[in-house]
Amino acid sequence: MSGSLFADASKRLEKALKYVAISEDAGERLKYPKNSLSVSIPVRMDDGSLRIFQGYRVRYDDTRGPGKGGVRYHPKVSLDEVQSLAFWMTFKCALLNLPFGGAKGGITLNPKALTKAELERLSRGYIEAIADFIGPDIDILAPDVYTNEMIMGWMMDQYSIIQRKISPGVVTGKPVTMGGSVGRNTATGTGAFYLLQAMLPKFEQYPSNTTLAVQGFGNAGMVVAELLYQAGYKVLAISDSQGGIYNEQGLNIPEIIQHKREHRSLAGMYCDETVCNLGDNLQISNEDLLALPVDVLIPAALENQITAANAKQVQARYIFEVANGPTTSEADAILAARGIPVFPDILVNAGGVTVSYFEWVQNRSGLYWSVAEVNERLQTRLVAEAESVWRIAQEFGVSLRTAAYIQALNRLGEALDAKGTRDYYASKA
Template sequence: MSENVFEDAFNRVKSIGKSAKVSPEIIDGLMHPKAIMTASLPVRMDDGSTKYFTGIRCQYNNVLGPTKGGIRYHPDVTLEEVQALALWMTIKCAVVGLPYGGGKGGIIVDPKELSPMELERLSRAYVRAMADFIGPQNDIPAPDVYTNARIMGWMADEFEAIKRVKAPGVITGKPVRLGGSLGRDDATGRGAYLCILELAKKQKLAPEKTTVAIQGFGNGGYHVARLLQNEGYKIVAISDSKGAIYRKAGFDVDSIYKEKQKSKELKAVYCDHSVCELVEHETISNSELLELDVDILIPAALEGVITKENAKNIQAKYIVEVANGPVESDADQILDDKGIIIIPDVLANAGGVTVSYFEWAQNRQGFAWTLEKVHERLGHIMRSAFDDVWNLAEKEKRSLRDAAYTRAIRRIGEAIEAHGTRDYFNS
């Protein structure tokens, strides 16, 4: 990760915006977050003591609609990281055409050190601090790293208790019985999977001959692995925060996931019903996984894992960014020069926010959609966005990342110009 991830994100937008011939006034507007809230969150611990945690929420840009973005629980959360993630979310929503701006939040905490009751108290404390900052018409949080549907349910419940209203649209990614949407659980991975299917059509990839390595086996990493394997792709490497496993013949993804849920460890296993057996494999590091000779590399963990230092060692033909910002901006040119095609995060992982939008829309309508309808509409949005970005890249001789950012910045620019810019007022 770069020393200042926000500066990295900032420079990427500035550079691409300039090459896309977007008005400097519009680019300058994207350099300034709309509002940031930081709060100390007092939490009563199980032993009776009180600990204080820092909570952050950034509403980056709301030109296209209310701000939208996840809340992550991680010891390395920083203000700069939250701002960068909120900027990326602004771009992401514009890429796929959602009526949202970008936001993001986080708490500086290692959630693995908290009991379930401490985790609930922390989640509710965050909402108490942010209750006047978030809202279904203003800023809508969602799950992110180390947060899930249950935590979103606690947060929505706390907001409703404070406001004394039923407001399911304040949070997305909730449990289905609390107003969540069917299809939200695998939406991020499914969105990336849909992008890979479109890429395969463009590049004439045969699934059974295509090898895939996935760094990160959380929600996004698992579901894209599962869906790709069901399609016939060979998943040869998987990792979590502790390390990676590699097997040239490939793995059974569901067996590994089942064992990880049971033992909390990543093990190379094959399960037949309740009986799981170890299979032959190599144990490698996360950095070694990134440098494997595979067709598709999927970074699905945290940002900044591919840098100018290791970019020259990347052997994959395609990179699909399920994580936010896994490739630093100064590594992009190195990868482009090597002929590696990157499906950028602002397109590849947009499935999550898209189905969050569906959940918000259902909450506002008071009508639940079927899973088939969710998958159909997600497929339409992801395929349409992918084709638009691909065609723009070909037309203007740009990388897919440059094309995605160009598409987003121009959309945001059109909204800003509708209010009037310097050119209008000086005409």
């Protein structure tokens, strides 16, 4: 296993393997990705120049069903990162008992530096390059960091052009008018909210006595912050890539969302700008936010935000990971020693892939559900799996992260072992 992020992610697997009775064959197969694809994507820019972008798609495991995972556009996208994300998706899908394997994709770029027309050409070029690698029964795409339903619509349309047939099931998170599911765009944040509401009472934390900080104010962070605010929780701080704001009396999340949508960042939300009516909010950095004395910290940005370097400064009592991989394995050990429970990413942010599954099912059946039906199904499935993870953690005396991997490993192991193991082939019966 090469690559620091993937090596760190794999440590979670090694720890959980001690508590499961899966075969040696299954454990070995889960240490390596099944397929990895690197592609070059030529794009004619608006000024007539030609640029080549690097893209990736990794299908980590498809024992339980076709690969499933998002596509992210970000300057730091690398094969190591995409492989790690596909690894996490494998266990996330198994944990939620979805009939999918794990996959992920990405393109290395700053999407904010491209025009909409250039982004469309790039997105369609990516599908041209990986078309033989994906499909409704092979590997299904979805939005991720800096991709959205419009980009998913371009990708689905391009795949359909290549296949010469309408293929809505190859992509989830697409526009509703193109076969998308209602509730998918907000599913990650909505699912995280359902899980917080179900788990916090175990610690006697209720809306009236719980303060929170949300790092990352993209789609998922924005949705969970707004739902928490509406439920009566006090959100003291939020941040995006440009910085954050803090108010010990609590932030007015709906007003902040309106400003964010109008100005595309939180940077202007101070009294020396034009929005003094938003209150006396203090400017803070992302690093400051992670160290705030709140009850609940919600990292909803990128990987490796809580590390060995800053884990001792975390003052939150509980952490709910909405981002993928925001806590390193070294930080996990520090937080555990300090008695800070970490609800893991593969559970907390699983709302997105769960509703992606619902969308895929709707595409295949041609029957579409209301947003109330989608959210009810999401809440039922996510809370049930969270309760299972909680019971496993109590039973084995392990962290919630290890408990989540134990649950996922048991399901993956059963599927892998069904294809035959060393013990099966060595037996004389």
